[in-house]
């Protein structure tokens with residue numbers, strides 16, 4: 001059974017992880033829901049007055065001001081712990097997926113991507129989605145002429161993607177997902193469909209890559225590495241689509257802030273800019289993202 005201390009830690013983890021990706025009211029509601037459930041099972045253990053007071057109102061979704069203050073205080077610490085843990089090469093993302101602390105997961109494909117697909121602006125062939133999360137973008141991308149490959153570092157996320165692909169009856173020759181690190185996976189980790197070009201030649205490069213909320217999830221110090229890996233993985237003449245989110249200049253994260261000029265600086269050596277424009281967005285992200293389309297130089 002959870003002690004009061006571990007219960008509070010769980011609430012803090014979820015709230016701290018959730019808040020940066022969603023509106024504050026939703027994050028507090030998520031934390032409150034957890035607190036209400038946890039309080040119900042720990043009421044008899046409580047000696048602390050603040051916890052006892054909260055337990056007394058366990059049937060409501062209200063969170064007490066002292067707990068809220070502690071959650072607020074810990075938000076930045078927890079963000080930096082996740083960032084630091086990721087920077088050390090640990091898989092903090094798997095923990096988030098295991099705990100269901102995935103507020104970025106919208107349960108559906110990105111509106112901007114769907115529009116691009118409907119306008120025939122995503123190349124056919126092999127398309128990579130790094131940090132594919134729940135895999136909904138793979139479902140949208142998969143077609144008889146396009147093989148969509150997701151890469152995610154979290155085995156729990158990858159299991160979820162497989163369920164999603166199966167639920168949507170996506171054939172195995174149209175989409176696949178691998179549990180791997182974007183920076184280090186090799187050709188041998190990929191399914192055969194992902195390494196064979198239209199003319200039958202074997203190639204580890206992709207016709208297109210779609211990046212949404214992946215770059216912003218990485219420590220900013222890794223951005224040159226991110227750009228170098230993109231240049232390595234997109235074939236000459238191929239397309240990189242970057243849905244830039246969250247636009248801004250805040251320093252904490254994930255999600256870390258991005259700017260169109262930041263992308264330009266990172267990509268200009270290996271890619272030509274095709275467009276940077278406003279785009280369709282999930283309602284909570286309207287005005288906070290832009291579409292970038294880049295063509296790999298020969």
Ligand SMILES: C[S@@+](CC[C@H](N)C(=O)[O-])C[C@H]1O[C@@H](n2cnc3c(N)ncnc32)[C@H](O)[C@@H]1O
Pocket residue numbers: 093094104105106130131132133134151152153154157180181182183212213214217
């Ligand atoms: C903020 S989530 C975004 C998920 C998805 N793109 C979406 O829009 O819902 C970032 C995802 O990247 C994955 N991830 C983080 N670092 C990774 C890495 N080095 N290689 C592959 N996946 C990674 C995480 O497990 C997580 O699913």
